[in-house]
Amino acid sequence: EFEDVCEQTGVTLSRYCIELANRGKIDEDLNSIFNSIREAAKVIAKLVNTAPLQQAELLGLQGEINVQGEDQKKLDVITNDVFKNALRYTGKLGTLASEEEDEPVDGSVGGSEAIPLLSDEFADTGKYICVFDPLDGSSNVDAGIPVGTIFGVFEEPSPAECELPADLSKGLSEEQQRCLAGTLQPGKSLVAAGYVLYSASTELVLTFGQGVVGFTLDTSIGEFVMTRPSIQIPPRGKIYSANTGNIGEWDQPMREYIQTIRAGKGETDTPYSLRYIGSMVGDIHRTLLYGGIFAYPADNKNQDGKLRLLYEGAPMSFIMEQAGGKAITGHSRVLDIPPVGVHQRVPVILGSAEDVEECKKFFDESNDPA
Numbered sequence: 230e231f232e233d234v235c236e237q238t239g240v241t242l243s244r245y246c247i248e249l250a251n252r253g254k255i256d257e258d259l260n261s262i263f264n265s266i267r268e269a270a271k272v273i274a275k276l277v278n279t280a281p282l283q284q285a286e287l288l289g290l291q292g293e294i295n296v297q298g299e300d301q302k303k304l305d306v307i308t309n310d311v312f313k314n315a316l317r318y319t320g321k322l323g324t325l326a327s328e329e330e331d332e333p334v335d336g337s338v339g340g341s342e343a344i345p346l347l348s349d350e351f352a353d354t355g356k357y358i359c360v361f362d363p364l365d366g367s368s369n370v371d372a373g374i375p376v377g378t379i380f381g382v383f384e385e386p387s388p389a390e391c392e393l394p395a396d397l398s399k400g401l402s403e404e405q406q407r408c409l410a411g412t413l414q415p416g417k418s419l420v421a422a423g424y425v426l427y428s429a430s431t432e433l434v435l436t437f438g439q440g441v442v443g444f445t446l447d448t449s450i451g452e453f454v455m456t457r458p459s460i461q462i463p464p465r466g467k468i469y470s471a472n473t474g475n476i477g478e479w480d481q482p483m484r485e486y487i488q489t490i491r492a493g494k495g496e497t498d499t500p501y502s503l504r505y506i507g508s509m510v511g512d513i514h515r516t517l518l519y520g521g522i523f524a525y526p527a528d529n530k531n532q533d534g535k536l537r538l539l540y541e542g543a544p545m546s547f548i549m550e551q552a553g554g555k556a557i558t559g560h561s562r563v564l565d566i567p568p569v570g571v572h573q574r575v576p577v578i579l580g581s582a583e584d585v586e587e588c589k590k591f592f593d594e595s596n597d598p599a
């Protein structure tokens with residue numbers, strides 16, 4: 230049985246995807262896309278793990294600015310090319326959107342809201358759309374702090390669903406409108422999502438909407454092998470993970486919630502500990518396994534927080550909910566938010582269901598608009 234296959238730790242990611250495809254749980258195109266993600270992840274792991282040895286080539290600044298307005302690291306650019314090309318050559322993707330691509334792939338429209346299109350030469354079926362952040366937390370990479378890749382996969386919407394509001398379709402060709410409509414889907418439409426954590430080990434965690442599975446890269450055979458057949462986040466934790474350096478700027482409900490739980494005055498009467506490495510994939514992976522809450526909330530400088538909805542907030546929220554957790558912006562469910570921009574930001578509060586529910590009570594009791 231499929232479950233037996235899954236219980237066998239040591240099942241490779243390749244085998245797992247084949248078993249899913251043989252049972253019709255995913256189609257061959259998605260199997261092919263995950264083959265390319267698997268290979269790209271191995272290449273990026275090698276680049277990240279050996280970067281300090283290749284000092285001049287791989288570390289330091291590229292001399293460009295990305296859509297975050299941050300100095301682009303050489304590794305940002307290299308890993309973006311690795312991930313983008315791995316996906317393009319499958320021929321199964323009609324559109325790609327990446328944090329590192331604020332200039333569109335085929336020069337369609339300029340500016341930070343550009344639609345990074347996949348040129349048709351590769352998209353023979355174009356059935357799927359992939360959104361990704363190739364190296365999230367890359368400002369940490371020179372210091373050897375864990376970094377990660379985050380990705381989500383949507384299905385191409387039907388032509389009827391490709392109606393964009395006039396302000397978004399202005400000046401765009403039919404093709405560009407189709408690609409933008411396919412990219413600007415709410416997280417609840419994701420068909421798959423995952424992340425790769427490059428740390429003491431290289432972990433690949435994914436969901437196809439039927440639970441969350443974890444694999445670890447076995448470098449001796451160059452394969453991701455299943456180490457966590459079914460990840461479920463504990464319903465309650467005792468760790469909060471947020472940049473409390475900004476607590477003075479946060480919305481009042483968020484500030485009150487954190488002050489309550491760290492003083493041991495929350496529902497569990499236990500003082501929570503702070504764990505924060507400033508690298509989303511590492512902070513989320515620990516939260517997923519140990520429980521507790523991760524937050525990058527809105528603050529009075531950034532009403533939509535810092536993290537990007539499409540390729541950070543939504544994929545991580547999909548994984549969290551599939552693992553039995555919750556993910557909100559404060560008042561709303563992250564997965565319900567319809568994006569209006571490829572690089573739109575979103576406040577993110579996610580983790581153990583009981584912890585997120587406790588936090589949400591602070592927002593519900595306030596008339597805070599966030």
Ligand code: P6P
Pocket residue numbers: 365366367368472507508509510512525535536
């Ligand atoms: P801050 C890294 O730059 C990142 O995008 C996420 O990986 C991380 O969660 C967040 O920003 C950290 O931001 O403001 O706490 O340094």
